[in-house]
Amino acid sequence: MSIIDRFTKREKDPGSRDQGKSIPIVINCWNYKHFQGELIEIDTIVACIDALARNMAKMRLTAIRRVKDNISITDTTSDIAKVLKRPNKYMTSYDFLYKITALFFATNNVFIWPEYDKDGVLQALWPINYRTFKLYDKDGITIARFELQHNHFYTVPYRDLIHLRNHYFNDPLFGEENYPFRPIADLMHAQNQGIIEGIKSSALIRGLLIASGILKEEDMTAARERFIEENLNAKNNGGVMIIDGKFDYKDLKSTPYVVDAETRKETDKAAYNYFGVNEAFLQNDFTSEKYEAIYEGRLEPVGIYIAQKFTVHLFSDRELSFGNEIIPNMAKVKYQSTSQVTGVIKETKELGLFTRDEYREMLGYEPLGPERGGDEIMIAVNNYQPQSAVNDEEGDGSDE
Numbered sequence: 001m002s003i004i005d006r007f008t009k010r011e012k013d014p015g016s017r018d019q020g021k022s023i024p025i026v027i028n029c030w031n032y033k034h035f036q037g038e039l040i041e042i043d044t045i046v047a048c049i050d051a052l053a054r055n056m057a058k059m060r061l062t063a064i065r066r067v068k069d070n071i072s073i074t075d076t077t078s079d080i081a082k083v084l085k086r087p088n089k090y091m092t093s094y095d096f097l098y099k100i101t102a103l104f105f106a107t108n109n110v111f112i113w114p115e116y117d118k119d120g121v122l123q124a125l126w127p128i129n130y131r132t133f134k135l136y137d138k139d140g141i142t143i144a145r146f147e148l149q150h151n152h153f154y155t156v157p158y159r160d161l162i163h164l165r166n167h168y169f170n171d172p173l174f175g176e177e178n179y180p181f182r183p184i185a186d187l188m189h190a191q192n193q194g195i196i197e198g199i200k201s202s203a204l205i206r207g208l209l210i211a212s213g214i215l216k217e218e219d220m221t222a223a224r225e226r227f228i229e230e231n232l233n234a235k236n237n238g239g240v241m242i243i244d245g246k247f248d249y250k251d252l253k254s255t256p257y258v259v260d261a262e263t264r265k266e267t268d269k270a271a272y273n274y275f276g277v278n279e280a281f282l283q284n285d286f287t288s289e290k291y292e293a294i295y296e297g298r299l300e301p302v303g304i305y306i307a308q309k310f311t312v313h314l315f316s317d318r319e320l321s322f323g324n325e326i327i328p329n330m331a332k333v334k335y336q337s338t339s340q341v342t343g344v345i346k347e348t349k350e351l352g353l354f355t356r357d358e359y360r361e362m363l364g365y366e367p368l369g370p371e372r373g374g375d376e377i378m379i380a381v382n383n384y385q386p387q388s389a390v391n392d393e394e395g396d397g398s399d400e
Helices: 043-056 079-085 093-107 179-202 217-231 261-275 288-314 317-321 338-348 356-363 387-399
Strands: 029-033 060-067 071-074 109-116 122-127 132-138 141-147 153-157 162-165 207-211 247-251 325-329
Touching (some): 043 093, 043 179, 060 079, 060 093, 060 288, 093 122, 093 288, 162 288, 179 261, 288 325, 338 356
Antiparallel strands (some): 029 132, 060 325, 132 141, 207 247
16 A cells, blocks of 8 residues: 555544545645756756755654653654664665655655554554645644645545654745755756757758859759768768859858856855765765765754654643653764774773663674673773672681
């Protein structure tokens, strides 16, 4: 069953979530149409969005439960924890995070529909890949109506949606469109077209075939076609043309405009500035310091935002009051060289901050698991005192 099959009418038990119920569309309509097509038709922009989405997709969303004395434990058994690992039957967690972050940067408004069963247990998370959406107000309830592909329309209460907003400036409900970037997008599109047309123009021979006397129209047509056939045909690979005294051939010099490298570089830089990236990030040609700037300024804030939105929407008020939350695990998103990782291990091994599996994860190794001591806190050998030695010391003291 696809996402388009899941916004269907169905009876709900009293007090249950009002999921997927079609509601009449009547009054107070706000239209929103995101920047359609132009962004994802330009290579540089696609590269920017893809680089951001690929790196964000390495993030892991983790459900956390608070227990007594402010101790937190990772939740692995609840419906929320299971769905975060496998959002729906068509997507892995990587697919899901890639899609919502790509839509986040491309459209500035991402809608995710949590699917619950009749008992209120979370079953799946569905990103809505819409063409346009409208918000309506009916009896004090805000309703969202989406136009999907192939002229399908679906309606759902806005309160049932997880709404991620980028460029959230003026409107109280949704992020701004990419209007500020439209001139740059138009310019980049024109440059791409200019390069293509310039190549086409440079491959053509343009000229005038001037007759020395007056010819009938049909004679001129026949002469032109014969000239083209004998001189401009692919078979004439010697580059030499022959004409008789009745005609004079004059070559027309055409110099098509081709975008110079510096101009193209400046427009690409405008795209990088808009999306908060740089050329090295797109080409995976960065140092740890350059990547850290992208991580701190662009990737980590989005990861925190996604986790916060999921937290307030998926947990009830009671669960939130107990301290339950969803946190972004950014370990795989961050980039550190091997020397930096070994430096972290060296500096922290005497403090007992990390488990064996956490150190192994830093180095890119598979976890050992709790059966093989992977959850044991690592501490330097010279600071480690076996329990038997502690018992001996205690015994010596008692003898005295």
